[in-house]
Amino acid sequence: MSKLPFWGVGLALAGVALLHWFLTRRMLAVSGRFSALVNRLREGPPEPGGDMTEAELVAAMIAATRAQFGETTEPTGPDTTALATEIKRTNSALLPQSSVTHVVFLGSLVLGGLASQLMGEATSPTSVLRSSRFVALFGDGPLAWVVLALGGVLVGFGTRMAGGCTSGHGLSGVSRLEPGSLVATAAFFGAGIAVSFVLEVLS
Amino acid sequence: MRDKMSHAVVGTIMGFVLSRAGFSSWDEVHAMFTLTDLRLVLGFGMAVVLLAIAWVVIARTTNVRWAPRHLHPGTIPGGLLFGAGWAICGACPSIALVQIGEGQLGALVTLAGMFVGNFLYAVAHERRFRWSQASCVDM
Numbered sequence: 001m002s003k004l005p006f007w008g009v010g011l012a013l014a015g016v017a018l019l020h021w022f023l024t025r026r027m028l029a030v031s032g033r034f035s036a037l038v039n040r041l042r043e044g045p046p047e048p049g050g051d052m053t054e055a056e057l058v059a060a061m062i063a064a065t066r067a068q069f070g071e072t073t074e075p076t077g078p079d080t081t082a083l084a085t086e087i088k089r090t091n092s093a094l095l096p097q098s099s100v101t102h103v104v105f106l107g108s109l110v111l112g113g114l115a116s117q118l119m120g121e122a123t124s125p126t127s128v129l130r131s132s133r134f135v136a137l138f139g140d141g142p143l144a145w146v147v148l149a150l151g152g153v154l155v156g157f158g159t160r161m162a163g164g165c166t167s168g169h170g171l172s173g174v175s176r177l178e179p180g181s182l183v184a185t186a187a188f189f190g191a192g193i194a195v196s197f198v199l200e201v202l203s
Numbered sequence: 204m205r206d207k208m209s210h211a212v213v214g215t216i217m218g219f220v221l222s223r224a225g226f227s228s229w230d231e232v233h234a235m236f237t238l239t240d241l242r243l244v245l246g247f248g249m250a251v252v253l254l255a256i257a258w259v260v261i262a263r264t265t266n267v268r269w270a271p272r273h274l275h276p277g278t279i280p281g282g283l284l285f286g287a288g289w290a291i292c293g294a295c296p297s298i299a300l301v302q303i304g305e306g307q308l309g310a311l312v313t314l315a316g317m318f319v320g321n322f323l324y325a326v327a328h329e330r331r332f333r334w335s336q337a338s339c340v341d342m
Contacts (some may be wrong), residue, residue, distance in 0.1 A: 006241070009247070012223075012250075013224070016216060024209050024210060037318075042325065101207055105211070109300035110300045111304060112216060115215065116223055117304065125308050129307045130305075147291060148292045149316040150316065152292055152312065153316040154291065155294065155313075156319060156320025161284065161324050162282045165285065169282075170251075176258055179273065180274045181272045190283070190286060191287045196290045199233070
């Protein structure tokens with residue numbers, strides 16, 4: 001499969017992040033969806049009688065807006081519903097999303113990978129990764145799976161601790177010059193480089 | 204329903220793009236981190252620049268403001284752990300899913316590990332670290 005040139009990668013990634021914003025009114029951020037699903041597992045389904053009424057929801061959204069953006073967005077008069085609609089239209093990140101939506105998004109990433117594979121050269125599935133270097137380092141048996149599991153745990157733990165991953169911090173945050181994202185991205189690229197050079201020496 | 208369809212469309216395109224860019228290949232990620240092939244880094248950097256311009260235009264033409272992403276005590280250690288894990292398993296969160304779609308089925312183990320790690324931090328955060336994660340809704 002011929003590789004995209006660097007400018008193709010740049011255009012495509014920026015296009016995806018913008019499409020995400022325009023279609024969902026949220027910044028692209030993937031690890032947050034993992035966290036939301038884990039929270040749902042830990043806390044169970046939302047309590048049946050515990051749903052907020054429309055008025056409570058509006059009040060909570062106004063409070064959240066003020067907490068994040070200050071008092072500048074003063075609601076005009078008692079018409080808080082209009083403000084709530086406006087928040088939803090312009091920046092729906094203040095509203096919680098259902099677990100189903102998270103699963104749909106994550107599942108569609110699998111679908112995209114499958115589509116790419118089916119439209120490329122015919123290759124059969126592998127029980128590890130399609131990487132001669134990874135297999136040379138860790139084999140294609142139990143050790144490889146242990147390594148993948150360990151790497152996965154580090155990614156899951158680290159992204160939740162740092163509050164974001166390559167998409168949320170790296171793309172969405174760095175492009176807005178957010179301090180937390182700039183530092184987190186420097187940290188994960190730095191650690192990635194260091195560990196990769198260690199693996200290079202080992203192989 | 205419409206919102207879910209939107210997410211499905213973006214997710215599918217994103218999975219396809221990440222696959223074709225090469226981010227789902229352990230070898231490509233390794234070449235990126237050992238600086239032997241700068242294609243992915245340059246592509247990522249170009250996307251950041253394009254997005255920076257786009258956000259400025261959007262912010263000037265609409266009244267949209269995005270939630271800040273603050274620096275907190277977990278930012279650096281979390282980033283370091285994440286980077287180490289990414290170099291080892293060759294996957295950031297979305298990539299594990301793309302790899303599964305491509306038939307790199309070892310990523311099923313990676314994905315399980317990611318959920319376990321996320322869960323472990325949630326527990327650790329409640330028990331040990333109690334700093335504010337104001338932006339940790341992560342959206």
